[in-house]
Amino acid sequence: MSIQNVAVIGSGTMGNGITHVFALYDYTVQLVDISDNIIQKSINIISKNLDRQIGKNIIDETKKKSALNNIKAVVGIEKINYDTDLIVEAVSENKELKLSIFNKLDDIIKPESIFATNTSSISITELAVKRPEKFIGMHFMNPVPVMKLVEVIKGYSTSLETFDKIVRLVKNLDKVPVLVNDFPGFVSNRVLIPMINEAIFALHEGVADKEAIDTVMKLGMNHPMGPLQLADFIGLDICLDIMNVIYTGYNDSKYRPCPLLKKMVAANKLGRKTGEGFYKY
Numbered sequence: 001m002s003i004q005n006v007a008v009i010g011s012g013t014m015g016n017g018i019t020h021v022f023a024l025y026d027y028t029v030q031l032v033d034i035s036d037n038i039i040q041k042s043i044n045i046i047s048k049n050l051d052r053q054i055g056k057n058i059i060d061e062t063k064k065k066s067a068l069n070n071i072k073a074v075v076g077i078e079k080i081n082y083d084t085d086l087i088v089e090a091v092s093e094n095k096e097l098k099l100s101i102f103n104k105l106d107d108i109i110k111p112e113s114i115f116a117t118n119t120s121s122i123s124i125t126e127l128a129v130k131r132p133e134k135f136i137g138m139h140f141m142n143p144v145p146v147m148k149l150v151e152v153i154k155g156y157s158t159s160l161e162t163f164d165k166i167v168r169l170v171k172n173l174d175k176v177p178v179l180v181n182d183f184p185g186f187v188s189n190r191v192l193i194p195m196i197n198e199a200i201f202a203l204h205e206g207v208a209d210k211e212a213i214d215t216v217m218k219l220g221m222n223h224p225m226g227p228l229q230l231a232d233f234i235g236l237d238i239c240l241d242i243m244n245v246i247y248t249g250y251n252d253s254k255y256r257p258c259p260l261l262k263k264m265v266a267a268n269k270l271g272r273k274t275g276e277g278f279y280k281y
Contacts, residue, residue, distance in 0.1 A: 001112050003085040003169055007032055009077060009101060011042035014118055015090035017144025020046045023070040025173050030074040039073040049145055077104055084109055088138060090118040093241040098127055106130040114162055121185045121245040124155035132157035136166050151180045151188055184249025193242045197258050199227035204260040210278050228278040232271030240265050
C-alpha cells in the first residue's frame with residue numbers, strides 16, 4: 001500500500017503545520033477537527049504561511065493554490081474517508097484523548113491503514129491499543145514547514161514494514177527521519193524540556209532574571225532562542241504536560257516540574273498564545 005491519502009486530526013499549531021507540508025508535497029489531506037470554523041481558521045493560517053514561502057522564493061502562487069486545493073475540511077473523525085492510507089493524530093498531549101480517538105478510528109478506517117501519533121512524549125506502546133503492528137510515532141518539530149527533523153518512534157510491536165514506509169514518507173516530505181526508541185520524552189523532549197524546566201528553576205530561585213538567563217543561553221551556548229522565550233513559544237501548559245510525562249515515566253525527582261511553571265499554568269500565563277508567559281506579547 002502506497003500512502004497518498006492522509007488525515008490529520010487536530011488543526012492547532014502542529015496539525016496545521018503537518019497539513020501544510022503534506023499538502024505542499026501533493027498528498028491529499030483531510031484536516032479534521034470538531035467545527036468548520038476552527039478548521040477554516042487553521043486553513044487561513046496555512047495560507048498565510050504559504051505566502052511567507054512565496055515571499056522567500058521557496059514556492060510560487062501556482063504551488064500555493066495546488067497545496068490549498070489538496071486540503072479538505074472534515075468536521076468529526078467519523079467523517080474521515082474509509083480509504084485513508086495514514087492517520088496522523090496531532091491533538092493536545094493528553095493520553096486519554098488520544099486513546100479515545102484511536103479506539104474510534106479502528107472501526108472507521110480500512111484495516112491496512114497506518115496509525116501515527118505526533119505525541120512529543122507519551123509512550124507509543126501505550127497508545128497502540130489498536131493495530132499495534134501498524135502504529136508508529138511521527139514527532140514533527142515546530143514550526144513544521146521550517147524544521148527538518150521528524151522523530152520516528154517504534155512501539156514495542158511496530159512492524160518493520162510500517163517503520164520503513166514512514167521513513168520513506170518522511171524523506172518524500174523533504175524531512176530527515178531519525179529512529180528513536182520508545183522512552184518517555186523520546187530524545188528531543190527528554191533533553192529540551194528538562195533544560196527549560198531548569199531555566200525556570202534558575203528564575204524561581206533568583207539565580208538571575210529572565211533576560212539574563214536567556215542571554216546566557218543565546219550568547220554563551222549559541223542557542224537561537226533563550227529557554228524561557230522558547231517555553232513561551234511552545235506553551236507553558238505543553239511544557240508542564242511533557243515534564244509530567246517524563247517525571248511519571250522515570251519516577252525520578254530530577255524531572256519534577258518547577259513550582260513556578262505549575263503556578264504560571266494555573267494562572268493561565270501560557271506564553272504567546274495567551275499574550276503573557278515569562279514575557280508579554
